[in-house]
Amino acid sequence: MRLILYLGKGGVGKTTTAAATAVRAAELGYRTLVVSTDVAHSLADALDSPLGALPSQLSDRLWGQEVNVLDEVRQHWGQLRNYLSTLLRRRGVDEVAAEELAIIPGMEEVVSLLHIRRQARDGNFDVVIVDAAPTGETIRLLTMPETFQWYAARVMDWEPGTLKAARPLVKALVPAADMFATLERLSKGVEALRETLIDPEVSSYRLVVNPERMVIKEAQRAATYLALFGYPVDGVVLNRVLPIESAEGAFMQEMARIQQAYRQQVYDIFTPLPIWDSPYYARDLHGLEDLSMVGNATFKDVDPVKVQFKGTTQEILRDGEEYIMRLPLPHVEIGKVSMTKRGDELFIEIGNFRRDMILPMALAERPAQRAVFRGGVLEVRFGPPEVTLPVEEATT
Ligand SMILES: Nc1ncnc2c1ncn2[C@@H]1O[C@H](COP(=O)(O)OP(=O)(O)OP(=O)(O)O)[C@@H](O)[C@H]1O
Ligand SMILES: [Mg+2]
Numbered sequence: 001m002r003l004i005l006y007l008g009k010g011g012v013g014k015t016t017t018a019a020a021t022a023v024r025a026a027e028l029g030y031r032t033l034v035v036s037t038d039v040a041h042s043l044a045d046a047l048d049s050p051l052g053a054l055p056s057q058l059s060d061r062l063w064g065q066e067v068n069v070l071d072e073v074r075q076h077w078g079q080l081r082n083y084l085s086t087l088l089r090r091r092g093v094d095e096v097a098a099e100e101l102a103i104i105p106g107m108e109e110v111v112s113l114l115h116i117r118r119q120a121r122d123g124n125f126d127v128v129i130v131d132a133a134p135t136g137e138t139i140r141l142l143t144m145p146e147t148f149q150w151y152a153a154r155v156m157d158w159e160p161g162t163l164k165a166a167r168p169l170v171k172a173l174v175p176a177a178d179m180f181a182t183l184e185r186l187s188k189g190v191e192a193l194r195e196t197l198i199d200p201e202v203s204s205y206r207l208v209v210n211p212e213r214m215v216i217k218e219a220q221r222a223a224t225y226l227a228l229f230g231y232p233v234d235g236v237v238l239n240r241v242l243p244i245e246s247a248e249g250a251f252m253q254e255m256a257r258i259q260q261a262y263r264q265q266v267y268d269i270f271t272p273l274p275i276w277d278s279p280y281y282a283r284d285l286h287g288l289e290d291l292s293m294v295g296n297a298t299f300k301d302v303d304p305v306k307v308q309f310k311g312t313t314q315e316i317l318r319d320g321e322e323y324i325m326r327l328p329l330p331h332v333e334i335g336k337v338s339m340t341k342r343g344d345e346l347f348i349e350i351g352n353f354r355r356d357m358i359l360p361m362a363l364a365e366r367p368a369q370r371a372v373f374r375g376g377v378l379e380v381r382f383g384p385p386e387v388t389l390p391v392e393e394a395t396t
Contacts, residue, residue: 001120001121001125001126001127001128001202002126002127002128002202002203002204002305002307003116003117003120003127003128003130003196003197003202003203003204004018004021004127004128004129004130004203004204004206004304004305005129005130005132005203005204005205005206006018006021006129006130006131006132006206006207006208006237007132007205007206007207007208007219007222007226008207008208008209008215008218008219008222009209009214009215009218009219012208012209012210012215012239012240013208013210013237013239013240013278014131014132014208015036015038015042015043015046015131016046016239016285016291016294017206017208017237017239017278017294017298018034018036018043018129018130018131019034019043019046019047019064019131019291020278020291020292020294020295020298021034021129021295021298021299021304022034022062022064022127022129022291023062023288023291023292023295024292024295024296024298024299024304025126025127025129025304025305026059026060026061026062027292027295028303028305029061030061030126030127030305031061031063031124031125031126031127032061032062032063032125032126032127032128032129033055033063033064033065033119033120033123033125033127033128033129034047034062034063034064034065034128034129034130034131035055035064035065035066035067035116035119035128035129035130035131036051036065036066036067036130036131036132037067037069037112037113037116037130037131037132038131038132039069039070041066043064043066043131044064044066045286046285046286046291047064047286047287047288047291048286048287048288049064051064051065051066052065052066053065053066053067053068053071055119055123058288059288062288063123063125065119067112067115067116069111069112072111072112072115073111077111077186080186081102082102084101084102085098085099085101085102086098088101088102110190110193113193113197114189114190114193116128116130117192117193117196126305127305197231198229198230198231198232199232200232200234200307200310201307203231203232204232204233204234204235204307204308205226205231205232205233205234206233206234206235206236206237207219207222207223207233207235207236207237207270208236208237208239209236209237209238209239209266210238210239210240211238211240211241211258211259211260211262211263211266212262213262216262216265216266216269217358219236219270220269220356220357220358221358223269223270223313223314224314224357224358224359224360225360227312227313227314227315228316228360232307232310233273233309233313234273234274234307234308234309234310235273235274235275235276235308235309236266236270236273236274236275236276237275237276237278237298238263238266238275238276238277238278239278240278240279240280241259241263241277241278241279241280242255242256242259242279242280243256243279243280244256244257244259244260263277268353268354268355269355269356269357270313271329271330271331271332272309272313272328272329272330272331273309273313274302274308274309276298276299276302277298278294278297278298279297281294311328312326312328313327313328314326314327314357315327316360316362316363319381321383321384322369322381322382322383322384323362323363323366323381323382324379324380324381324382325359325363325379325380325382326377326378326379327355327377327378327379327380328376328377329350329353329355329373329376329377329378330376332350332351332353332373332376332378333350333351333352333353334350334351334373335350335351335352335353335373336350336351337349337350337371337372337373337378339368339371339380341359341367341368343364344358344359344360344361344363344364345357345358345359346358346359346368346380348371348378348380350373350378363382365385365386366382366383366384366385366386367382367383367386368380368381368382369381369382369383
């Protein structure tokens with residue numbers, strides 16, 4: 001089974017790209033499910049078919065589904081939530097606040113991913129394509145399996161196999177065996193989920209961008225965080241590319257020229273990931289026929305179900321008090337390296353090659369000390385964080 005997740009800023013074309021990939025995959029003979037986890041569903045519009053909480057068949061090998069995350073949470077974790085809110089109330093938390101706090105951060109996201117995973121397995125699909133919410137939320141979703149487990153363990157004072165301090169309360173509220181089983185199930189599910197999500201043979205993350213400044217920035221940030229948490233990114237879809245050769249009139253030519261500069265930036269930033277250009281259509285896109293056209297134009301003779309890139313795009317290692325960031329840049333010629341750091345942005349130049357990137361917080365607060373380009377890999381060394389000493393008042 002393959003799992004492909006599309007990420008990108010709001011409105012860049014995630015739903016369209018996910019649906020187009022699904023149509024293409026089905027045409028290539030894969031049993032395909034395209035599923036939306038965004039609460040603001042628009043997958044049904046793109047596919048031009050009503051979708052429900054269970055997979056609906058749209059063509060020979062294509063199914064579509066819109067997960068109702070809130071329903072899922074209620075159905076499967078309602079009991080757990082009741083238990084938590086009662087526990088909090090007994091500790092003196094106000095009723096409404098207890099209800100709110102009983103929603104473990106990330107519970108919804110975890111539940112929707114668990115659901116997709118189960119469906120993929122039970123429905124015997126070759127590939128599941130996920131149309132996710134805009135980047136910020138999706139990144140949060142992806143870091144949740146860990147956070148969730150950490151949080152749950154603390155709130156419940158719970159370790160696998162025991163229900164320590166919570167036991168008397170659990171007994172009072174629900175049959176202990178039930179709660180125990182729920183927690184066991186949750187813990188196992190979350191663990192397996194994380195394994196699936198970081199397995200590069202199973203999961204692939206693809207960034208959708210437009211040739212626009214802010215959109216590219218957000219995708220860079222996403223790439224940094226995905227790499228940091230070990231989620232395998234295998235490509236970038238550059239959507240809404242104007243055909244430069246057929247741009248007519250001063251306005252369109254200027255637009256195409258600006259896009260060309262951003263396209264170059266996308267190539268500089270995301271190399272060595274494959275980048276697929278998807279043309280800008282001068283009309284609304286919906287229905288299987290349109291999506292087939294988009295899928296073909298984007299992927300051409302590439303099989304989008306296959307893993308398109310293997311290996312890391314950036315890696316952060318610890319060396320005593322210092323950190324080393326490694327960037328494989330296989331297509332870059334050897335040259336003089338120069339580097340400037342401003343806040344969480346790092347600008348690198350090697351000969352004619354330029355890259356600017358967004359650093360994770362742990363590196364943003366450290367000075368970039370040295371950069372060496374060797375054997376197709378750039379290594380940047382970050383020193384210990386700069387400490388500003390408090391000014392002491394002179395005592396006389
Ligand atoms: N290459 C394209 N050419 C023309 N129109 C496009 C293209 N890609 C997307 N669109 C249109 O742009 C709109 C937004 O696209 P889409 O819904 O796929 O974006 P999204 O990233 O999923 O948005 P959201 O973040 O709101 O979920 C849709 O009306 C879609 O038909
Ligand atoms: Mg969408």
